Amino acid sequence: MIKVAGQYVSKFGELWDKDIKDLFAESLYGVLQNSNFEINQIDAIFVANMNAGTYSGQNHLNALVAEIAGVNIPSYRVESACASGGMAINLAYLSIQSGQYNNVLVIGAEKMTDNKVGDVTKGLATAGDEEFEGFYGVTFPSLYAMIARSYLHNYNLKSDILGLPSIKNHFHASLNPNAQFQNTINLEQVNNSSLVSDPLRLLHCSPITDGAAAIILTNDKSNKSNVEFVSSSLAQDTLSLHNREELHYFKSTRIATQKALQSANISISDVSVAEVHDCFSIAELVAYEDLGLAKPGEAYKLLENGDTYLDGKIPVNPSGGLKGCGHPVGATGIKQVAELYQQISGQAGKRQIQKNLAYGLAHNVGGSGATCSINILKNLN
Ligand code: COA
Numbered sequence: 001m002i003k004v005a006g007q008y009v010s011k012f013g014e015l016w017d018k019d020i021k022d023l024f025a026e027s028l029y030g031v032l033q034n035s036n037f038e039i040n041q042i043d044a045i046f047v048a049n050m051n052a053g054t055y056s057g058q059n060h061l062n063a064l065v066a067e068i069a070g071v072n073i074p075s076y077r078v079e080s081a082c083a084s085g086g087m088a089i090n091l092a093y094l095s096i097q098s099g100q101y102n103n104v105l106v107i108g109a110e111k112m113t114d115n116k117v118g119d120v121t122k123g124l125a126t127a128g129d130e131e132f133e134g135f136y137g138v139t140f141p142s143l144y145a146m147i148a149r150s151y152l153h154n155y156n157l158k159s160d161i162l163g164l165p166s167i168k169n170h171f172h173a174s175l176n177p178n179a180q181f182q183n184t185i186n187l188e189q190v191n192n193s194s195l196v197s198d199p200l201r202l203l204h205c206s207p208i209t210d211g212a213a214a215i216i217l218t219n220d221k222s223n224k225s226n227v228e229f230v231s232s233s234l235a236q237d238t239l240s241l242h243n244r245e246e247l248h249y250f251k252s253t254r255i256a257t258q259k260a261l262q263s264a265n266i267s268i269s270d271v272s273v274a275e276v277h278d279c280f281s282i283a284e285l286v287a288y289e290d291l292g293l294a295k296p297g298e299a300y301k302l303l304e305n306g307d308t309y310l311d312g313k314i315p316v317n318p319s320g321g322l323k324g325c326g327h328p329v330g331a332t333g334i335k336q337v338a339e340l341y342q343q344i345s346g347q348a349g350k351r352q353i354q355k356n357l358a359y360g361l362a363h364n365v366g367g368s369g370a371t372c373s374i375n376i377l378k379n380l381n
Helices: 020-035 061-069 084-097 117-125 140-155 159-173 187-192 251-264 281-291 299-304 321-325 329-344
Strands: 003-009 044-048 075-078 103-111 195-197 210-218 227-236 271-275 359-366 371-379
Touching: 003 020, 003 329, 020 061, 020 103, 020 210, 044 061, 044 084, 044 329, 061 075, 075 084, 084 103, 084 210, 084 227, 084 329, 084 359, 084 371, 103 329, 117 140, 140 159, 140 195, 140 281, 159 187, 159 281, 159 299, 159 321, 210 329, 227 251, 227 329, 251 281, 251 359, 251 371, 271 329, 281 299, 281 321, 281 359, 329 359, 329 371
Parallel strands: 044 075, 044 103, 271 359
Antiparallel strands: 003 210, 003 227, 103 210, 227 371, 359 371
């Protein structure tokens, strides 16, 4: 049995007084302290990051984190755009399953706000197809705008529904002291916010964020954690949008979800809380359908009925998601699992879900759906 032994999430936001080294150091020592681990008990380190080479002038992050930790153990760097964190967890999990390691640290950070927004946008665009997208000036807001247009057209829906995930996620974030945004928003504010890429407005977009997160996975039977890590899967779709069969769903999410649920021996109705990848609000709506939480074209109903709010049937993004909590890309997938751990172990403070949680699912996407990671946790109590 593999367990999550503990977690640490830094404050997310514009952290002017911290560089990428500070962010790694803070979460490294934070997770060791929260999990009652000494660094010499860790067998390997998995470091998630997307763009520190351009954003912070620092590559070779596996060595950087090992130096901060003062250890000579194997340390791996994992990059898969915004799914770097989910993929690092997947590899860490497999490394324990293989029998190679017993205790592993998974840590991710991104320091984005030191750069001009245009440079950040250009860096993020490298997660798409450079030849057919980036070269022509296509950015991530515009890729997801195309997905949103296709979705609204296909199901004959009005763009107002795009505001629903943002409103919920800002509300959840207002209860999370680590979140970038602490303010609630309403539909009027969303619809009056600046147009970024039609139909996506500012309040449909996740922000540019600094932040870090870490978890420790262990196969130590005597570890007191009540959170089992039961399954982890990855799937790919085409890097470019134009090679997809359709734009209004993500094949990678559908395949990874099926594999992860099968391996955990559960169905989606057993999942009691989820953290999903809402880099743009359309992504959360599409995720509900690809995960099997809603029928095609009906995702908005879950939000209208309050089903995915903290006190709803299946709370989604209790952390505030990428929209409200922030999206330091290399840290996001790890923060999602850290949030599920806090919810399942009853340590989520004001945003604690007030019911017994059986399973938690984390859905982390890289690019415009080219990579999807699904990680599932189980409550042993
Ligand atoms: N949601 C809410 N408020 C936001 C915001 C967001 N996404 N982005 C910025 N703001 C706020 C800022 O806090 C600031 O508020 P203030 O004036 O009260 O201080 C104000 O809007 C202007 O901030 P600024 O940094 O000038 O925004 P911008 O217009 O340069 O950037 C976006 C806005 C949408 C372009 C930027 O957030 C972005 O690119 N987001 C997408 C990131 C992305 O693609 N991630 C990868 C996903 S796959």
